[in-house]
Amino acid sequence: MSTAETTTLDSVDILKIMQLLPHRYPFLMVDRIVDIDGDRKARGLKNVTANEPHFQGHFPDYPVMPGVLIIEGMAQTAGAICQKATGGDSTSIVYFMTIDNAKFRKPVVPGDLLEYHVTQTKKRGNIWRFDCLAVVDDAKVAEATISAMLVAASEK
Numbered sequence: 479m480s481t482a483e484t485t486t487l488d489s490v491d492i493l494k495i496m497q498l499l500p501h502r503y504p505f506l507m508v509d510r511i512v513d514i515d516g517d518r519k520a521r522g523l524k525n526v527t528a529n530e531p532h533f534q535g536h537f538p539d540y541p542v543m544p545g546v547l548i549i550e551g552m553a554q555t556a557g558a559i560c561q562k563a564t565g566g567d568s569t570s571i572v573y574f575m576t577i578d579n580a581k582f583r584k585p586v587v588p589g590d591l592l593e594y595h596v597t598q599t600k601k602r603g604n605i606w607r608f609d610c611l612a613v614v615d616d617a618k619v620a621e622a623t624i625s626a627m628l629v630a631a632s633e634k
Contacts, residue, residue: 488514490562498561499554500571504531507551508558508594517563517606522555522594526586533588543586548620549577552610555594557626560606564628573627575605580622590614604628
């Protein structure tokens, strides 16, 4: 790429995310995806609000977003960009395959803007692997390596 060329990064709103993924409230963990570079990388955004159902029990006097839901948000961001890069039609579905090296650094609480930074590290056929980082206010709150598989809807 010459220095005069620039990469145009794409974004998708919640309506497009709902076309790309089968998830719905209360299990849709990403509100917007920005800075999409094909299936190579993207940044998912999640506005964490106090009225989300998991905060009723986790924990009533000190609401903390469960780590598993942070991981799920990373996976949904990665899955959405895989779907988008391959055409995003309803003839395929993305399955979450693995979580490796998950680490949680700091609690995520209502009022936070949670960013999921996903970067593809490997792609072989219909399987992708991503390094993922969750960030709030420029501070790392979680990280993991995940893999996902795109499968024809008729095979599910």
